[in-house]
Amino acid sequence: MQKDSTLTETSMTVIYFTATGNSLAVAKHIAGRCISAVALLQQTGPIELSDPEGIGFVMPVYFGQIPAVITQLMRRVSLRAPYLFAVLTYGELAGRAATHMRRLGEETGIRFDYIRSIKMVDNNFTIVSVSRQVRDCGRKKIPACMDAIAGEIRARKCFVEKPGVVSRLIGIIEERMPQGSKFDSGFSVEADKCNGCGTCVRVCPNANVKLTGGHPQWQGDCLKCTACYHNCPHGAVRYRKERSRYCFRNPAVTLQEIIHANNRTR
Ligand SMILES: Cc1cc2nc3c(=O)[nH]c(=O)nc-3n(C[C@H](O)[C@H](O)[C@H](O)COP(=O)(O)O)c2cc1C
Numbered sequence: 001m002q003k004d005s006t007l008t009e010t011s012m013t014v015i016y017f018t019a020t021g022n023s024l025a026v027a028k029h030i031a032g033r034c035i036s037a038v039a040l041l042q043q044t045g046p047i048e049l050s051d052p053e054g055i056g057f058v059m060p061v062y063f064g065q066i067p068a069v070i071t072q073l074m075r076r077v078s079l080r081a082p083y084l085f086a087v088l089t090y091g092e093l094a095g096r097a098a099t100h101m102r103r104l105g106e107e108t109g110i111r112f113d114y115i116r117s118i119k120m121v122d123n124n125f126t127i128v129s130v131s132r133q134v135r136d137c138g139r140k141k142i143p144a145c146m147d148a149i150a151g152e153i154r155a156r157k158c159f160v161e162k163p164g165v166v167s168r169l170i171g172i173i174e175e176r177m178p179q180g181s182k183f184d185s186g187f188s189v190e191a192d193k194c195n196g197c198g199t200c201v202r203v204c205p206n207a208n209v210k211l212t213g214g215h216p217q218w219q220g221d222c223l224k225c226t227a228c229y230h231n232c233p234h235g236a237v238r239y240r241k242e243r244s245r246y247c248f249r250n251p252a253v254t255l256q257e258i259i260h261a262n263n264r265t266r
């Protein structure tokens, strides 16, 4: 990938899904028009988008796979654009996510010209120490990779990433791992830190958090995105197997933007 130091944003449309802002930071770096996948899914009737320049998706990788929100949207959306792309943000190993995205595109009639993954801070507190991730993220050269990807998309590059041998093997293992259908049961709240502000409710893309007696309760329909945990302004949300106590949000993204993207209580 070539670094593009004279980058300006394209006028393409980017559909994004995000919990902690990495994917929105990349989406904003690519294009001026960013649309939340969660908001699009709230529309009744057909979802149709057209852009004479191009349309793309930016999303996190979850266990080597594509988030359910994006899978659902791709099954409903109809896109008209001369250039179609996808960018997958991940923390350590993207597994076979790029291949899954290409196949999902083929299944849903979206023929991607460009799919690439980008390594960013890993927000999965059940697997990694997020505080260490943030401390060591310099090694990932994130700003340069973001510039390079945005430059390639701006140049309408055609490229579909093929995962290497390690990623393929890890991907196959990840896809067979039990993925914690009872993820909700690991959450708890530190009552002395929680002031009942309701941010955890508003950042949840699946309306899975409710306030009861001024504190959050998880409703059993979690997408495992981690938004409620990382975006609590008081660091009051805990998780049973957390590897560190650290709330991460990409510095290029505000809490208001996460709420705007995911809030389903409006
Ligand atoms: C449930 C879950 C599963 C994840 N699985 C992977 C994975 O398989 N490989 C990886 O490298 N990162 C994985 N991650 C890390 C995220 O893909 C990464 O931090 C992403 O950039 C977060 O995007 P966001 O800030 O837009 O939400 C996972 C995160 C979560 C919450």
Ligand code: SF4
Pocket (backbone or CB within 6 Å): 189, 193, 194, 195, 196, 197, 198, 199, 200, 201, 214, 215, 216, 231, 232, 233, 234, 235, 236, 237
């Ligand atoms: S965001 Fe944090 S402080 Fe606010 S209600 Fe939720 S847990 Fe409590």
Ligand code: SF4
Pocket (backbone or CB within 6 Å): 203, 204, 205, 206, 207, 208, 209, 218, 221, 222, 223, 224, 225, 226, 227, 228, 229
């Ligand atoms: S409950 Fe928390 S982790 Fe689960 S989908 Fe909602 S915001 Fe994401």
